[in-house]
Amino acid sequence: MEFTLTNFLLFMVNCILTNNFIFSRYLGCCPFLGVSSKVETAAGMGIAVTFVMGIASLFTYMVYHYILVPLGLEYLITISFILVIAALVQFVEMFMKKGMPALYNALGIYLPLITTNCAVLGAAILNIDNQYNMLWSVLNGVFGALGFLLAIVLMAGVRERLETSNIPKSFKGFPISLIIAGLMSVAFLGFAGLGGM
Amino acid sequence: MINAILIAAAVLGGMGVLFGLILTFADKKFAVPVDERVTRVREAVSGANCGACGYPGCDGYAEAVVKGEAPINLCTPGGQKTLDAFSEIMGQSAELADPVVARVLCQGEHEVVKTRYEYAGMQSCHTAASLAGGPTMCQWGCVGLGDCVRVCAFDAISIVNGIVNIDEEKCTACGMCVAECPRSVIKLLPKSAKITVRCQNAAPPKEAKDACEKACLGCKRCEKACQFDAIHVTNGVASIDPEKCTMCGECAKVCPTKCIEQLA
Numbered sequence: 001m002e003f004t005l006t007n008f009l010l011f012m013v014n015c016i017l018t019n020n021f022i023f024s025r026y027l028g029c030c031p032f033l034g035v036s037s038k039v040e041t042a043a044g045m046g047i048a049v050t051f052v053m054g055i056a057s058l059f060t061y062m063v064y065h066y067i068l069v070p071l072g073l074e075y076l077i078t079i080s081f082i083l084v085i086a087a088l089v090q091f092v093e094m095f096m097k098k099g100m101p102a103l104y105n106a107l108g109i110y111l112p113l114i115t116t117n118c119a120v121l122g123a124a125i126l127n128i129d130n131q132y133n134m135l136w137s138v139l140n141g142v143f144g145a146l147g148f149l150l151a152i153v154l155m156a157g158v159r160e161r162l163e164t165s166n167i168p169k170s171f172k173g174f175p176i177s178l179i180i181a182g183l184m185s186v187a188f189l190g191f192a193g194l195g196g197m
Numbered sequence: 198m199i200n201a202i203l204i205a206a207a208v209l210g211g212m213g214v215l216f217g218l219i220l221t222f223a224d225k226k227f228a229v230p231v232d233e234r235v236t237r238v239r240e241a242v243s244g245a246n247c248g249a250c251g252y253p254g255c256d257g258y259a260e261a262v263v264k265g266e267a268p269i270n271l272c273t274p275g276g277q278k279t280l281d282a283f284s285e286i287m288g289q290s291a292e293l294a295d296p297v298v299a300r301v302l303c304q305g306e307h308e309v310v311k312t313r314y315e316y317a318g319m320q321s322c323h324t325a326a327s328l329a330g331g332p333t334m335c336q337w338g339c340v341g342l343g344d345c346v347r348v349c350a351f352d353a354i355s356i357v358n359g360i361v362n363i364d365e366e367k368c369t370a371c372g373m374c375v376a377e378c379p380r381s382v383i384k385l386l387p388k389s390a391k392i393t394v395r396c397q398n399a400a401p402p403k404e405a406k407d408a409c410e411k412a413c414l415g416c417k418r419c420e421k422a423c424q425f426d427a428i429h430v431t432n433g434v435a436s437i438d439p440e441k442c443t444m445c446g447e448c449a450k451v452c453p454t455k456c457i458e459q460l461a
C-alpha cells in the first residue's frame with residue numbers, strides 16, 4: 001500500500017472506527033472492562049496501550065522479517081511475539097516507574113496486564129497477516145490503540161454516570177457494563193464499510 | 198529434522214536471553230530508590246492485608262506510616278510486637294489502642310432457636326440469609342454456615358453447634374468477619390467489656406420468645422437492676438454502654454432468657 005495522504009486518512013478512520021479493536025474485533029476486552037471505572041485511569045491505560053502497541057508493532061515486525069522469515073521459522077510467530085511483548089511491557093513498566101510515577105501509581109496492577117492483552121498480540125499478528133510494511137505496521141498499532149483509547153474512555157464516561165444512576169439491583173455493576181459494551185458495539189457497527197479497506 | 202528443532206530452540210532461547218539482558222540492564226538503569234524504612238515497616242506489619250488500619254493493604258499502610266501520614270498504632274493484628282518495631286524504626290512511641298476483640302452477639306444454638314426450614318443450598322450465609330428470612334426463625338441471629346470462617350486469616354473462628362465461636366486468643370480484631378457477616382452478628386468490642394448482651398433480636402417480645410429461647414425480649418428488667426444507668430433497651434434490644442458498665446453482673450442475673458452473658 002502506497003503512502004499517500006488519502007491512504008493515511010482512510011487507514012486512520014479504518015483503524016479507529018471501522019475496525020475498532022474492542023467493538024468490532026473484540027480484542028482487549030479485559031482492560032476495557034477492568035480499568036474503565038474512572039476516565040482518568042482509563043485514559044492512562046489507553047495511552048500506555050498506545051505506547052506499547054506502537055513499539056510492539058515495530059519490534060514484532062522486525063523480529064518476523066529479520067529473524068523468523070530468513071530462518072524459515074514463521075510457525076514460531078505466536079510464541080516469539082508473546083516473548084517480545086512481555087519483555088517490552090516489563091521495560092515500559094520500569095521506564096514508567098522511573099519517569100512517570102503518577103501514571104505508574106494510577107495504573108497499578110493493570111500495567112502488567114498489558115503483557116497478556118490480546119489486542120497487542122492481535123495487532124502484531126494482523127500486521128503480518130495483512131502484509132503491512134514497517135510504516136503501516138506501526139501506524140496500525142498506534143491507530144488501533146487509539147481506537148482502544150477512544151473505546152475505553154467512552155466506556156469510562158458512561159460508567160462514571162452509572163455510579164449515580166438508579167439501576168435495577170440485578171443489573172448493578174458488571175451486568176450493566178456488559179450491556180453497555182454491547183450497545184456501544186452495535187453503535188460502532190454503523191461505521192461498517194467506512195474507510196473502505 | 199533435528200536441525201529445525203535446534204534452530205527454533207536456539208532462536209527463541211537467544212531472544213529470551215537477549216531480552217533478559219536488556220531488562221536486567223534497564224532494571225539497574227531505571228532503579229527507583231525506595232525508602233529503606235518502607236521495606237522495614239512492611240516487614241514488621243502483620244502481612245494479613247486485612248485492612249483493619251483503613252489502608253488498602255499492608256503496603257499502603259507501610260508507606261503512609263513512613264510518610265508520617267498515619268499513626269503507628271493502627272495495626273491491630275500485629276499487636277504490641279508490631280508497635281515496638283514501628284517505634285524503633287520511626288523513632289516515636291505510641292500506646293496501643295484499647296484492645297478490642299470480635300464477639301458474637303448471638304446464642305442461637307441448634308436446640309435454642311427454632312428452625313424455619315431445612316436449608317440444603319449452597320453453604321453460604323449470604324445466600325441462606327436472603328432466602329425467605331433465613332433458615333432459623335430469628336432474622337437477627339447467626340446463620341451458622343461459616344462465611345466468617347472462610348474470611349478469617351488467623352484461623353480464629355469455628356462453627357460450634359450451629360453458631361459462630363471465636364477464639365479470643367487468636368482473634369486480632371482485624372474486622373474481616375464483621376464486614377463479611379450478612380447479619381452483623383459479630384461486633385468488635387473492647388476486650389475488657391466482660392458483660393455483653395448476646396442477642397440482637399429486635400422483634401416484639403412474643404415473636405422473639407417464639408423464635409429463640411435466649412432472645413432478648415426487651416423486658417427492661419436489666420434496666421431496673423442496673424444501678425449505674427449503663428444498660429438500656431432501645432428498639433426492643435438491650436445494649437450496654439461500656440463507659441458506664443462496672444461489670445457488676447446484676448443485669449445478667451435478672452435476665453429471664455439469659456441473653457446477657459458474663460464472661461469469666
